[in-house]
Amino acid sequence: MQTQLSATPLSPEFQQKYDALASNIQQLGHLAIAFSGGVDSTLLLKVAHDALGENAVAITARAQMIPAREVQEASDFCNIEHIRHIIMDVDAFAIDGFAENPANRCYVCKTALFGCILQKAADLGFSHVAEGTNTSDLGDYRPGLKALAELSVESPLLKAGLSKADVRELSHALGLPTWNKPSYACLASRVPYGNTITAEKLSAIETAEDLLIEAGFAQVRCRAHGKLARIEVPPAQRVALMEAFTTSDLAARIRNAGFDYVSVDAEGYLSGSLNRTIE
Template identity: 65%
Template sequence: MSTDTPSPLSAELSKKHEALKEHLIKLGAVAVAFSGGVDSTLLLNVAADVLGDNAVAITARAQMIPAREIREASDFCAKRGIRHVVMDVDALTIPGFADNPTDRCYLCKSALFARIIDQAARLGIPYVAEGANTSDLGDYRPGLKALGELKVDSPLLAAGLSKADVRALSRKLSLPTWDKPSYACLASRIPYNEAITAEKLRSVEHAEDALMDAGFPQIRCRAHGDLARIEVAPDQRAALMDALISTDLTKRIHDAGFAYVTVDADGYRTGSLNQNVPV
């Protein structure tokens, strides 16, 4: 993580920051669906700053969410004294989820956020907010439809913040996630219409843990049966090949449950399994 001193915020970004705070103040009390990622961390931090104890974090603990992410989310809240509820969910019981259709994210978010809304209501919190930003509007994201149907608030979107804005503002606020790589749920590593099982999700999680432990923070392990297709940034492919050959990294990926390991020549890109999905 870089320790360079951040540059002052531009007038435009300062205006967006103020718009975000004003939006949250109008809500009065909010439960933030908190994954511990870049976007929800900024949202939660600003909400806690302007709302104090009227901001609460709710994190779903489910098979498709890496344990590493749950730990980081819990640590962040503990260090800042933010009320944090970890809600256990059996994702494989969500109707249709395990079948892995192209609208899997819609099915999942519909079920998860319905439960988060119920949990927030039990805590006396009238609004639920999540961390979508304007950069999320350009990819195939059926989950956004579910959020709209459930009337989940998206304050970063309302303030006009892009992913680059979120990172710049997070850096200015000294949030540890400002340069954290983007992650997505582990189910996104399994090709559509291939059944999702707890074993497959666990294999992907353990393989990605091995890759991150080896010093590759921005990665994906796409699971194609017993073959692991590894995506890293193009400028890290040579280092990855060296690590696979000269360290125990390949063994750890095999031990995770993959018979074969391959490196994707195209490198890391968000939503590579969405490229053939009609939108």
């Protein structure tokens, strides 16, 4: 868990944005937050809890494509903030089409995952579920957004017109430890479309990324091309990564996680880099 900051007064501009977000949430009355522990859903949950108190609940999915560290950080945050938190186990490989990894895998997965979250929320007496999409998420290939719309999942950050930069600045002002947390996507996004997803692949990717994060590379992706691990870090960290590979056993430990070869991507970290394969 990252270091908690002290809250600071909001500027008039961001006070207006905060008020718009809180107003959107208050209108829902009772709200279950699909809580990943990332920067977006953490801000959403914080504001929902401030606005609704016990009428807000966090629901976190625990599944093979979700890093265990993210579930733990979500749990830690809720414990610190005294927010009711439900961890819901989901078998990703029971989702029809998930393992086959089609180009619309995110749609397939989110349809099933949010269906489970909606049912859990209903069982708890909550008629609304919200998630953390913001305006910056609209510019890339994100088939999961279609699933959210079809299921009538609320997106208060998007409705309030908040960008990723806005989310980070508001999070910083509110003293949230996630204000500068790198963005992470589900582990399945590390496997090229059309390549079968297996539990072994996801475990190898998770272990490799955990090793890299522990080595100081917070913004990282391990793309799995068969038995080759293609590591993406920000361009400014490529030299440091190569030095880590040559002066430690980091590469060997990544191979031991389930790969035969380890490579460093020449272009560096790029969110959604595998989307370029979609025609």
